[in-house]
Amino acid sequence: MTGDSRTPVVVAGTRFGQVYLEAFRATEAPIRLAGVLARGSERSRACAARYGVPLYHDPEELPDDIRIACVVIRGGLLGGPGTELAGRLMARGVHVLQEHPLHHDELANCLRAARRHGVVYRLNPFYRHMPPVRRFVGAARDLLRRQRPRYVDAACGFQLAYSLFDILGLALSGLRPWSFSPPAGRSDLSPPFRTLEGVLAGVPATIRIQNELDPADPDNYAHLLHRVTIGTDAGNLTLVGTHGPVVWSARPVFPRTVADPAAPAHFDKGVDLRAAPSTVVLGPAASASYEELFATMWPAGVAAAVDELRRDIAVGPVRADGQYQLTLCRLWQDVSALLGPPDLIAGGELDPLGAADVEALARAGEAAAGDG
Template identity: 35%
Template sequence: MNTIKKYTSGKIRTVVIGSTFGQFYLEALSTLSEDFEIKALIASGSERSKKCAEAYGIPLLNNITEINPDEVDLACIILRSGVMGGKGTEFALYCMEKGIHVIQEHPIHHNDLATCLRAAKSNHVHFITGNLYVHLPAFKRFAEVAQHLFETKKVAYIDIALATQVSFPLVQMMIELLPNPRPLNIHHVLKDSGPFQVLTGEWGGLPLTLRAHNEVNPNDPDNHQHLLHTISLGCSGGTLSLTDTHGPVVWKAQLHIPHNELLRNVSAGNHLNEKSTMVLGPEFPPTYQEILQKQWPRAIGKDLLSIKSFITGEKKPEQRAHLELLCTRLWHDLTHALGSPTLRPDASYEQIEINKLIELANNIPAEPEEVSIS
């Protein structure tokens, strides 16, 4: 019988391993101070790590062996998994052998996930992967409206664009979005001279077109993506789009010209009286500062509260483990088809002056009912 490590009441005593993306976990934990106590940051000792430890008033440890298992309930491992060339799996297994529950940030290879789930079971602890993207407000809004379309209309196709660095969370998003996320059938992959590959096939029985920005700067792999996620669902009445991971969500009605009605005298209630494109929810997405400081930590907090519910016995983790295994299989199929990214060590960032773009756009005279950008 598998008996999970007994939880004693009180805050979940937590360590964070890795400070690059780990700083978002530190912020999430600090906002959930009634549920979690941050015991330490474990990192290599970089200047960023020192600043993180100082900012959150916690010890900075340089070695995972410095953890006292009797004083730690949960480890947040924000490192690449073993198959991805990192020490995430190694550290996860070490922590679970010491009786510490683990949440590990994506991506994680199917073999690593299976190994970690077996280790969790044998050591009577819990293991889950973290994915903040499915908890973001824009995606939740998109998924809610999409569910209505799936229930009431015939969805005709899926159109996706993404950077391959965020292909793992895309698969998790599609598992939550589609009525049936299996199978993923890939028919063709086209790689031309541009930065995008084009993949066609079917996902969950729906025709699929996917454009993937499959390039990486090896010196700065977390940056220089042309986009994160764009997802569109098309049906006979129009197209629902998540225009970016952080929104907005847009409904674009399909143009349908009536045959038996004069266009100069369109009757009330006709679809032609509706806006051709509508933003569903907030019209303008948040700034990146708000996204990084607030939305991401809040979304990470959802996963932290999930593993807390498993630790305390409030919820059972079996369904989540099943879905995570499905995710790793689909992710392998997708990334295997796209192949390794092209290396672009010369990729650089240039800030665009948004005020200049607004000025140029406003130089074009507005039509009588058109509102200029303010």
């Protein structure tokens, strides 16, 4: 016994799981990293050593005081044993937070297992916990209390489709009804994105997904993570990227008659448009560096997800969230079926731009703007 009152947690999986491990390093956190659960690869041994915790190879090896496990291993739909492991952990009375995505039937089985064993199970869509995504969702909900949604335009990489629909579901306060037409056929000149058109939550929607995958490096080579626009009669709200910024763009309004420039330019509702900016950044204009994302923002998102799980443990499972996640799984599977298998690509070496390169782009843009 160490006398430590914090909740002990183990992390299963050490690839994306390292983000989870990083989340539990802070000593002031109400949770304590108590071990790594993995098969014993060189990577998992190195992670256990780096974070100074035991390496366990099987759920049966875990100490009896382990209350929470984060399962960050692919589920059965993606060819991994994550869901089976989650079931074994719940059978031992361990509460489970599992990283997305899952097949609908896998999730249903996990929720049933949680009820059977008297534990709490949560699926983590992850990106909903990023501050820019929360900012976008909060602004969207406020906007849609004032304005009717006219359209949704969204894009993501193949690996991010589940979380894209989660962001949209949160922003639109639901997912049903949905219906999408199959994308156009492929050709030699087809772009990397495939386009689905239809309805989501009753709103006309255009969804573009980069349906490509490098089997040698499946986590890389997405052209973007998430980009979302929700349009209304007043204008549109855009999450430019997963990590910001969030931008409001007023709908263009051009005068129809010659008018006194000093006269109020407003509609019947009395809204004065003379000083209203055409575009506004909501929150910080700059987004975090990838170093900050991996070291701070992503681990903080994990901590927020685990905190939700801890609250559920205290008050009992939130069944409404389980039903929402089941609906999300069904939507993701419907869209995946329409898209078909991703095109396999050989990504090769990434060719990133450094900070100096981006500054050069900015100078070139400023020079061009001055020339105009």
